[in-house]
Amino acid sequence: MAEFIEIYNERFHSLLRPGASLQKIANNAVHSEGPVYFYEDDSVVWSDAHGNRLLRWSADDGVSILRDPSDYQSGNYRDQEGRLVACSSGNRAIIRREYDGQWRVLVDSYQGKRLNSPNDLVVKSDGTIWFTDPPYGITQPDQGYGGKQEQPGSFVYRFDPATDEIDAVVTDMVRPNGLAFSPDEQLLYVSDTAAFNIPQGPHHIRVYEVVNGRHVTNGRVFAVIDPGQPDGLRVDEHGNVFTSSQDSVQVYAPDGTRLGKILVPETCANLTFGGQERDRLLIAAGKSLYAIDLNTHGVQQP
Numbered sequence: 001m002a003e004f005i006e007i008y009n010e011r012f013h014s015l016l017r018p019g020a021s022l023q024k025i026a027n028n029a030v031h032s033e034g035p036v037y038f039y040e041d042d043s044v045v046w047s048d049a050h051g052n053r054l055l056r057w058s059a060d061d062g063v064s065i066l067r068d069p070s071d072y073q074s075g076n077y078r079d080q081e082g083r084l085v086a087c088s089s090g091n092r093a094i095i096r097r098e099y100d101g102q103w104r105v106l107v108d109s110y111q112g113k114r115l116n117s118p119n120d121l122v123v124k125s126d127g128t129i130w131f132t133d134p135p136y137g138i139t140q141p142d143q144g145y146g147g148k149q150e151q152p153g154s155f156v157y158r159f160d161p162a163t164d165e166i167d168a169v170v171t172d173m174v175r176p177n178g179l180a181f182s183p184d185e186q187l188l189y190v191s192d193t194a195a196f197n198i199p200q201g202p203h204h205i206r207v208y209e210v211v212n213g214r215h216v217t218n219g220r221v222f223a224v225i226d227p228g229q230p231d232g233l234r235v236d237e238h239g240n241v242f243t244s245s246q247d248s249v250q251v252y253a254p255d256g257t258r259l260g261k262i263l264v265p266e267t268c269a270n271l272t273f274g275g276q277e278r279d280r281l282l283i284a285a286g287k288s289l290y291a292i293d294l295n296t297h298g299v300q301q302p
C-alpha cells in the first residue's frame, strides 16, 4: 500500500483506488478552506480563508482569483439550483452568489442579535441551509474583522431561504465547525474544534438524530479525533465519515470504527468529493489543495 495510506481496518481497502496517488494541485493560499466542486467545468472553488480571497482551480486554467477581498469567506457549498452559498466569517452572515454574479446576504442574525461568524455549511435536500457559528471571525484577527459577540453561545442553525426562518438546532457544543448529513439525512455529524484554543476543549465529532427533517436529538460523541482537531467533514455513499485532522483525512465507518488515514503533508482543514463521478476527494490543507481518486462516491449535492 502507498506510503501515504494508514490502514486500521480491512474495510478501508475497498474504499481505495489501487495505484491512486495524492496530488498537490494548487499551493497559492495562505490558508485553504471550504472546497466546492463545479462539474460544469470540472473546477474547484475554495477559500483562502486567512488570505481573504476566494480562489478557483481547473486543469485548463490553473488558479485564478474569484473574489478579493472575500470578507473572510470560509465554508462553501452549492444549493439545489447550483448557486454558490457560503459562510462569510467577516460579514458574520450566510451569503449566496446570485445568477448575475452579485453576492447577497441571506441571513446575518438570530433573535435580533448578530451571528458570531458562520464557518461551514451544508444544503439539505429540502433546500434548507444548516450552518455552524463559532466565534473565530471575531476572536482570530486573520479570520474576520473582529467585533463583539452577541449570541450567548456557538450554535448550529437551520435556515430556510424560502421563508427566512432560522432556528438554533444544536446548542450543546463548544465550537461547532464542520458538518455533514448521513446519506439518508437521518443523522447529522458536527465537528467540535474547541481544542484549537481552549485547553482541555473537545476535539471530537458528535452525531445527532434528525427529527422531522428539521430538529435534532440524542447527540453523542461519534469519534474523538487525534492529532489536532476535526474541522471540515464529508460523508460517502456508504455513510463513511471523512474528516480532516492535523496529519490526515481520517475515515470512520458509520459505527464509529476508524478505518484508516490518508496522510497529507499539511494540516487538513476541509474536504469535498469532486470529479464527474464524485469519486475524487479534494482536500484543502495548509496553503494547498490536494486530490486523490477513491473507490467510493460522495453524497453531497448537486
Ligand code: MG
Binding pocket: 074, 075, 119, 120, 177, 178, 231, 232, 269, 270
Ligand atoms: Mg471550518
